Amino acid sequence: MEPEDALAGLDPEQREVAEAVRGPVCVLAGAGTGKTRAITHRVAHAVRTGVVDAQSVLAVTFTTRAAGELKQRLRGLGVHGVQARTFHAAALRQLTYFWPRVIGGEPPRVVESKLPLLVEAARAVRRNPDRGELRDVAAEIEWAKVTQVSPEDYPALAVKAGRTPPIPAEEVGRLFEGYEALRRERHLVDFETILELTAAVMTEHQEVANQIRQQYRYFVVDEYQDVNPLQKLLLDTWLGGRDDLCVVGDPNQTIYSFSGATPRYLTGFAVEHPTATVVRLVRDYRSTPQVVGLANDVLAKARTPHRLELVAQRPDGPAPVFAECDDEAAEAQTVVRRVKELLSRGVPAREIAVLYRVNAQSEAYEQAFAQAGLPYLLRGAERFFERPEVRQAVVLLRGAARSANDQEPLAQAVHDILGGIGLTAEPPSGGTARERWESLRALAELAEDLAAEGGDLPALVAELERRATEQHAPPIDGVTLGSLHAAKGLEWDAVFLVGLTDGMLPIIYAESPEQVEEERRLLYVGVTRARVHLHVSWALARSPGGRKARRPSRFLDGLTGAASGAGRAAPSRDRRAGQVRVATPIHCRVCAKTLTAAAEQKLGRCATCPADYDEGLLERLKVWRTSAAKEGKVPAYVVFTDVTLQAMAERVPITEEDLLAIAGIGRVKFERYGEAVLSICRGGEVT
Structure with a gap:
């Protein structure tokens, strides 16, 4: 690849990022603006032009999946050897390597969960909190550790920071102290300690710092708005005063402040680095206008x-x-109906997601999808490669690869192997068996894709091992159910944002202005996950027949055509669906400007933006309107105005949803004229 090839296909702002091969560089990248493309091409261009060796690049991400994607893209650009890891993975590798040399003995063991040690610490102080409280205490300890707050200082600083611990702050401090004592006594490290010890070893042992800094000279940090003080400390220690650093982030997507993350390192980057190149990426390639x-x-x-x-x-x-739905059950059923419509129109189940504020909201949707026989998967549950059926399948495939029969096609061999542990031609009806089947089917589809490229069983096993290391799970054909936080960094063709009521979003314990603003950004993250279809809903009551005391989220004020809260005019109810449809904000389909004029709203575009419509269709609609007006003994404009007919000719609606999306066409007019209009738009004769 020639150096110029690394710049091919980039828009002007992405190209500016790629050409800024020396740091410091700050990329403010909005959702869907191609930030990963920009930074991978920047690294590729720097390597190709001799600015840096690939082995000297350390790209830091926040998830193993993101690290895997970054490496995969770089391989596609012909760049090999770049290290892309999470903060914790990079630090643990360094700590494990240098520990025997500078500390001596076996490196400490990583503790995956704080709960077992916290249970012991609670018993030692004769306290018996439930596991829910202990999980919240663990979160408080994590916040304290990433913000460098000691157990003895926790009570005072937690109050100052506006924390709301599940038990008195003094008791959290005592449990924190007991937890740390047990951890050190048993030669264990948690994820926060890994970062802390790595920075400490580099600070106290200059030879370690020199070796790491000699290895890594060129740094890229993704999702920089989510960096916490402890991660920033480690990053500064890695840099050692150098400034070949490129950071990428979006202040609009700051949603982890509760865990100690802060956007000030991103927003203040140019102050910290006065010579920094700052580039803003705002062209959204993901979503519709x-x-x-x-x-x-x-x-x-x-x-x-x-x-x-x-x-x-x-x-x-x-x-x-x-x-707007009467209750949560009605809301779930509304979502199920809409999902079925999308599936019937060819949208794959894997390209649909239902997102909610807290995981407890998933139950109604799990039940509704199971009853409807629709496949789904819970995001944030067990990792794909840790599922029992996947582990079993990988073991069997690995064994078969050692004695592979080159005469048997790969896809057939894999189907034969997986058939022995539950892969059938048709999926089971639902429940655990369906989830197990979906996992096996995903492996079979991966094998089919590899077979099309000429791969064999050993190649499939190698691909599975690579994916397991990078947590790059193959896509499963099911609707994703997940929290808004878990959806960060992902995207789907269709997204359902559910349960959007005041008290849920913003969550009830978001009290300060800063906390409320973070909840608003969380809604923004949810909206920007959708490529094409977006469905926003809320329920007025929890249970059927319950008191309808809930109100839609205050963040929807002015966006749905009605204000939330007391005094809101009640829109007309569609009793068959058990919901209320309220007006949506209408944006120009050409330039995305919000439309305010009635005529422009009906057309779906600014009056000055170019139009492209079927003149023959418009004429047929006018002929039909004249006939309908005579039959109803009303003026033609009462049936539909000229602007509405032109909007139909421009947008050519072929479904009920398409026609109702045109401003000025409500349920009454649809029921009276909709069938005739859709027939004409589908190519039928004027009657």
């Missing part, structure tokens, strides 16, 4: 000083749908 317009509107009232306003690059799509 309608989704992008809503995302921008969500943040329009935000107090984010460095807000990035996205500019849509994709063609026009359907308007977001807002649905």
Whole structure:
């Protein structure tokens, strides 16, 4: 690959990032703007032009999956040898390597969960909190450790920071102290201690610092808005005063402040590094103008000083749908119906997600999807390669690869092997058996893809081992159910944002202005996960027949056509669906500007933006309107105005949803004229 090849296909801002091969560089990258593309091409360009050796690059990400994706993209650009790891993985590797030399003895063992040690610490102080409380205490300890707060200082500093611990702060401090004593006594390290010890070893042993700094000279840090003080300490220690650092982040997506993360390192980067190159990526290639317009509107009232306003690059799509339901069960059924519609129109189940604020909200959707026989998977549950059926399958495939029969096609061999542990031609009806089948089917599809490229069983096993290391799970054909936090960094064709009521989003314990603003950004993250279809809903009551005391999220004020809270005018109810449809914000499908004029809203575009419509269709609609007006003995404009007919000719609706998406066409007019209009738009004769 020639150096110029690494710049091919980049937009002007992405190219500016790629050409800024020397640090410091700060990339403010909005959702869907191609940040990974920009930074991988930057690394590739730097390597190709001789600025840096690939082995001297350390790219730091926040998830193993993101690290795997970054390495895969670099391999696609012909760059091999770049180290892409999470903060913890990079630090643990260094700590384990240098420990015998500078400390002596076996390196400490990593403790995956704080709960077992916390249970013991609680018993030692004669306290018996439940596991839910202990999980919250563990979160407090993690916050304290990443912000460098000691057990004795925790009570005072927790109050100062506005923390709300599950038990008195003094008791948290005592449990924190007991936990740390047990951890040290048993030669254990948790994820925070890994970072702390690595920085300490480099600080206290200059030869270690020299060796690490000689190895890594070129740093890239993704999701920089989520860096916490302990991670920043380690990063500064790695750098050792050098400034070949490129950071990438989006202040609009700061959603982890509760765990100690802070966006100030991103927003203050140019102050810390006065010579920094700062590039803003705002061209959104992920979502339609309608989704992008809503995302921008969500943040329009935000107090984010460095807000990035996205500019849509994709063609026009359907308007977001807002649905108010009587209760949570009705809301879940509404989502199921809509999912079935999308599936019938060819949207794959794996390209649909239902996102909620807290994991407890998943139950209603798990039940509704199971009853409907729709496949689903819970995001944030057990990792794919840790599932029992996947581990069993990998063992069997590994054994078969050692004695592989080259005469048997790969896909057939894999189907034969997986058939022995539950892979059938048709999926089971639901439940655990369906989840197990989906996992095995994902492995079989991966084998089919590899077979098409000429791969064999050993190649499949090697691919599975690579994916397991990078936590790069093959896609499973099921609707994703997950929390808004767990959805960060992901995207789907269709997204359902559910349970959006005040008290849930913003969550009830978000009390300070800063906490409320973070909840707003969480909604923004949810909106920007959608490529094309976006469905926003809430329920007025928890259970059928319950008191309808809930109100839609305050963040939806002005976005649905009705204000939330007391005094809100009740929109007309669609009793068959058990929900209320309220007006959606309408954006120009050409330039994404919010439309306010009635005529422009009906057309779905600014009056000055170019139109492209079927003149023959418009004429047929006018002929039909004349006939319908005579039959109903009303003026033609009462049936539909000229602007509405032109909007139909431009947008050519072929489904009920398409037609109702045109401003000015409500349920009454649809029931009266919808069938005839859709027939004409589908190519039928005028009757």
